[in-house]
Amino acid sequence: MRIKEHPILKFNKEKKIKFIFNGQELEGYEGDTIAAALYAQGVKVLGKSLFLHRPRGFYCAIGNCSSCLMTVNGVANVKTCVTDLEEGMVVETQEGKGVIV
Amino acid sequence: MKQAEIVVIGGGPAGLCAAMSAAKSGAGVLIIDRNKSLGGQLVKQTHMFFGSEKQYASTRGIDIPEILLKELAKYKDKVEIKTNSTAVGFYEDGVITVLEKEDKYYKVEPKAVVVATGAYEKFLSFPNNDLPGIYGAGAVQTLMNVHGVKPGNRVLMVGAGNIGLIVSYQLMQAGVKVAAILDAAPKIGGYLVHASKIRRMGVPILTSHTVKEAIGKDFLEKAVVCKVDEKFNPIPGTEITFDVDVMCISVGLTPLNELLAMRGCRMKYVPQLSGLVPVRDENYETTVENIFVAGDASGVEEASAAMVEGYLAGLCAAAKIGYKPDDFYERRKDYMNQLNNLRSGPAARHILAGLDQIRR
Amino acid sequence: MFEKTGIPSKEMVMEKFPSQDRINKGPVAIVECYREIPCNPCETACRFNAIRVGEDINNIPQINFDKCTGCAICLSKCPGLAIMIADGSKSEDTVEIKIPYEFLPLPGEGQVVKGLDREGKHITDVKVLKVTNPKSFDRTPVITIEVDRKFLYEIRNIRVEV
Numbered sequence: 001m002r003i004k005e006h007p008i009l010k011f012n013k014e015k016k017i018k019f020i021f022n023g024q025e026l027e028g029y030e031g032d033t034i035a036a037a038l039y040a041q042g043v044k045v046l047g048k049s050l051f052l053h054r055p056r057g058f059y060c061a062i063g064n065c066s067s068c069l070m071t072v073n074g075v076a077n078v079k080t081c082v083t084d085l086e087e088g089m090v091v092e093t094q095e096g097k098g099v100i101v
Numbered sequence: 102m103k104q105a106e107i108v109v110i111g112g113g114p115a116g117l118c119a120a121m122s123a124a125k126s127g128a129g130v131l132i133i134d135r136n137k138s139l140g141g142q143l144v145k146q147t148h149m150f151f152g153s154e155k156q157y158a159s160t161r162g163i164d165i166p167e168i169l170l171k172e173l174a175k176y177k178d179k180v181e182i183k184t185n186s187t188a189v190g191f192y193e194d195g196v197i198t199v200l201e202k203e204d205k206y207y208k209v210e211p212k213a214v215v216v217a218t219g220a221y222e223k224f225l226s227f228p229n230n231d232l233p234g235i236y237g238a239g240a241v242q243t244l245m246n247v248h249g250v251k252p253g254n255r256v257l258m259v260g261a262g263n264i265g266l267i268v269s270y271q272l273m274q275a276g277v278k279v280a281a282i283l284d285a286a287p288k289i290g291g292y293l294v295h296a297s298k299i300r301r302m303g304v305p306i307l308t309s310h311t312v313k314e315a316i317g318k319d320f321l322e323k324a325v326v327c328k329v330d331e332k333f334n335p336i337p338g339t340e341i342t343f344d345v346d347v348m349c350i351s352v353g354l355t356p357l358n359e360l361l362a363m364r365g366c367r368m369k370y371v372p373q374l375s376g377l378v379p380v381r382d383e384n385y386e387t388t389v390e391n392i393f394v395a396g397d398a399s400g401v402e403e404a405s406a407a408m409v410e411g412y413l414a415g416l417c418a419a420a421k422i423g424y425k426p427d428d429f430y431e432r433r434k435d436y437m438n439q440l441n442n443l444r445s446g447p448a449a450r451h452i453l454a455g456l457d458q459i460r461r
Numbered sequence: 462m463f464e465k466t467g468i469p470s471k472e473m474v475m476e477k478f479p480s481q482d483r484i485n486k487g488p489v490a491i492v493e494c495y496r497e498i499p500c501n502p503c504e505t506a507c508r509f510n511a512i513r514v515g516e517d518i519n520n521i522p523q524i525n526f527d528k529c530t531g532c533a534i535c536l537s538k539c540p541g542l543a544i545m546i547a548d549g550s551k552s553e554d555t556v557e558i559k560i561p562y563e564f565l566p567l568p569g570e571g572q573v574v575k576g577l578d579r580e581g582k583h584i585t586d587v588k589v590l591k592v593t594n595p596k597s598f599d600r601t602p603v604i605t606i607e608v609d610r611k612f613l614y615e616i617r618n619i620r621v622e623v
Binding site for chain 2: 464506620
């Protein structure tokens, strides 16, 4: 789902980064946010709503709406749409509100 | 407690221009922006801007932050920039509280403030509107233009204002098909040159249509659309189903200015300015002394107007705290003329009607 | 209707064209700007003072067809991509049309592509004569196509099949 060639833009996606999503090893690029890297791999569902368990994913992309919250490196409720992807990150979908240590 | 002369909250087009203008007059400026780099929504705008030379007409939005930052760098001894910093509170005693990243919290005591926090996207109610695949236009632009990721294969665009028309064009440039553009209104709301550009690519525009419901299990699979009458009531029997995996909701923006309300500025609901806005004078000063506003936070308009409002508010904020250079009146007149120019045509009639309602 | 569809009527389109005589003399700009919006970079860009918008930047641009040389600088500068160039001086049967084209893949010179009208409908096939994409056009390539003269008032866009 990555755009290879664009008539106006040049994307600086050069350095590949490996990360783990729900136990599976995936690849993204330096400069990606976690949500964008997942989206590029076709992962559109990032979590479930608290009570009706409806699928939740990307929505505002700017850190406002809380649709993209996931547990990252053990920390719950991380806004994946505005958090940069880092090498070796462990990203998991949350069950309910996640665990705040 | 951090002291500052002028604090500019928001580093988009209005904020950057306000900072530049105030620094040019000799004031010290602190820019606070919650993103990791400055430019606001400009960084996603791949199209050429309108207006005139002074507002960078014909320059692509994505290139404007660099131009503004280069100008701003001339005053680097006067301007401090704090990114990844969210202004989380603005209290009656004038103090602004700031949260930097996740864990650094501090307070700032400014002499004057320019709130340039922009706007946020409105949304629509319809069954299954919470399915992944249904996004705001901003999200689609972020995915495509910042991250280089296609939002999907086939999009239904809801909203034929400037943003809906422009983002449809950008989707096509990214290699994504646009099945149709809808608007509940009987006429296209955006500039007709944008509409013509997208029509000549074969994309249909359906006015007097709205979304009835979205269908899908884990993400969007289909969208059902129907015609509406002059009172925006759905007309039964007019349903059309589109096979789309993305729906882009582009139904307008509304000003993001809770900080001003918190501070105690008098606010007024003005439909023509797209929501709740601060009452202000022609210098863009609100009802609280030394608190100024600029850009979409003062009323949703265009980036060109946001930049000029920024220049004007920055100039006047600096003047109020004692930085009134010799060319103050000349600059103020120039900025006001530019705004009048941008607003004198039919495209901005609603803005003038809105501005009439918020004069101090 | 225009406000509902975004497609100008044939009368509106023809009003923007100069006379056949002028088109046959050499390249000339057709500025399809039908409504007032605050915008004037076409006037600023023209080196021959052939476009006039005036003090009020909302005015619809007026073209002086005698001064216009069809150089296409305005075409690349127009934020609405509303300008095209027509040149009927090269042949009796065809006209050369220049349009902005901001998509990939760009066609190759000599390639035959689909010619589209203002509704995006395929009305004829056209030959690509030239693809101009200098840095000064800031990523708005200009494509010159050869079209059968009878489509002069209909042709507006191309589709390059991948």
